[in-house]
């Protein structure tokens with residue numbers, strides 16, 4: 205197992221009987237340490253099912269599983285490789301009854317949460333307010349606060365009213381037998397904290413826990429990790445403080461600082477060799493991150509040679525920038541024989557909406573591409589419709605799913621009827637589905653409407669029964685076809701959509717989704733959602749149970765030869781031979797920092813923090829590149845609805861590129877910028 209690891213990496217892999225932290229810069233082989241350590245542990249006798257490896261995304265989990273399989277074959281399949289959230293699903297499914305949750309609880313998505321909050325607030329609320337509530341409640345949950353605790357520490361009227369709302373929200377969740385995403389961390393934490401037998405069970409089961417991208421864990425995730433590994437502390441965390449880019453979501457570098465205090469025997473391994481990028485790229489990365497305060501001193505070197513200089517490309521507009529990016533891709537392909545695959549190129553940017561001009565330009569040039577980190581398959585309306593039905597089979601108390609399923613397609617049951625049913629259900633402390641069969645309901649609802657409701661209720665029960673007894677791919681496929689025909693879903697799509705083309709695309713999505721469900725039922729897809737993967741055939745009901753958490757269906761896209769478009773956040777941990785960083789324009793990256801802060805000194809401190817996080821984001825972007833890197837900026841940018849004159853980002857100056865490699869029209873500007881930011885930096889020293 206020592207093949208392809210340097211001495212420091214080997215040290216980290218071989219240290220299995222205590223807590224271990226690998227702290228190192230980008231591309232130094234941290235993720236590689238995790239994969240090899242899984243293999244090492246198994247080869248030295250630890251049963252695969254007693255290993256948990258926690259990654260940041262489902263996609264990263266799939267990739268890690270693949271690599272582990274490459275090292276040790278089929279045994280890797282039994283290792284629990286998943287995200288914190290998927291681990292949470294598994295724990296709550298197994299032990300949630302301690303908290304009064306049925307194993308068939310539902311997982312709510314953001315839309316469901318918003319509508320429950322609106323409902324709990326008693327009606328008309330605009331989307332922005334609902335989002336604000338959601339955000340605040342999520343923050344509290346991530347700090348481990350319940351509604352009562354949140355109320356006790358509320359600072360102002362707004363927080364107090366949100367805390368009161370949170371209490372009502374929590375009541376509804378428990379009535380619906382549902383959890384939200386934050387609960388997938390906070391409930392497991394509660395289970396481990398409050399129930400000694402649950403804690404003992406998990407601590408005995410897990411012989412070693414490995415965590416990738418440790419710098420982006422938040423406080424509750426860290427608590428969860430601590431309780432999972434217990435005092436014995438058999439774990440390996442790998443991370444890079446310079447790549448912490450989820451501060452806005454509650455991730456905290458304190459977790460890195462706490463490790464040596466909480467685990468005095470912690471072994472810290474540092475890796476210094478970067479195996480990913482050329483020296484030119486690495487130097488730019490090191491220069492950019494240099495102004496940030498250092499948690500731990502680090503140096504990185506590369507032996508891959510100087511390589512191509514980093515290019516800076518200015519453009520008149522976003523459209524122009526996109527054209528230049530496409531031209532760059534084409535010329536890099538033309539320059540080598542054989543030309544590099546499309547999949548070796550990535551275009552990375554700060555925000556999702558920036559993808560559009562690049563998509564257009566790539567399409568115009570007939571270049572295949574995929575957008576990752578954008579709207580996922582499961583966010584599409586038609587897929588959410590189908591999932592609402594599945595959720596209802598699994599947990600008939602799931603009211604948000606009930607409301608969605610009963611109106612997709614519409615079945616002649618109007619808002620008034622549903623309103624009456626909802627009211628009745630609340631009065632009788634029942635879910636809407638349960639209320640359908642309450643003998644008092646006929647008094648509350650008109651006869652004709654009642655028939656429709658009963659028919660729907662019976663149909664759901666029948667489907668649930670059929671899904672439970674449908675095993676294997678063929679049967680699942682037939683079931684799904686019959687069902688879609690019974691509810692005439694295709695017609696529903698065409699009726700609801702003005703453009704036939706859009707309707708057809710939606711219908712194709714539906715078919716693709718059903719096909720994928722069927723394959724899962726046949727055990728033909730390895731999946732890592734909440735459960736240890738199995739390759740046995742499953743009942744359709746079991747398949748439906750795991751889909752709520754999946755964020756991407758298109759794992760197979762990764763094998764296709766396409767240019768990647770991705771946000772910087774979603775690019776974490778990945779690498780491409782050729783990278784184009786787009787929109788490195790002051791005001792875009794760093795994102796507008798000088799907004800809405802009058803003379804408030806707290807706001808100044810906040811800006812320093814945010815600037816540091818933006819700088820780390822830039823560092824993440826640069827370090828994705830293996831062989832060539834181009835950095836683009838635009839002379840104009842959108843500000844609200846207007847176009848305003850724009851400057852290259854200060855981060856371009858901070859890369860300290862060799863003048864000779866910088867594009868002609870930019871050279872003078874770069875000099876001036878460098879002087880300007882150097883002067884600014886001298887006058888404001890960031891707090892440590």
Ligand SMILES: Nc1ncnc2c1ncn2[C@@H]1O[C@H](COP(=O)(O)OP(=O)(O)OP(=O)(O)O)[C@@H](O)[C@H]1O
Nearest residue numbers: 208209210229230231232233234235236479480777
């Ligand atoms: N000892 C080694 N010998 C050869 N190649 C290596 C070695 N270690 C790592 N690599 C390669 O270097 C690249 C970067 O490794 P890896 O992705 O594990 O780095 P990382 O530290 O996790 O990066 P990031 O911080 O971006 O997540 C990968 O292509 C990996 O296969």
Ligand SMILES: [Mg+2]
Nearest residue numbers: 234235236777
């Ligand atoms: Mg990594």
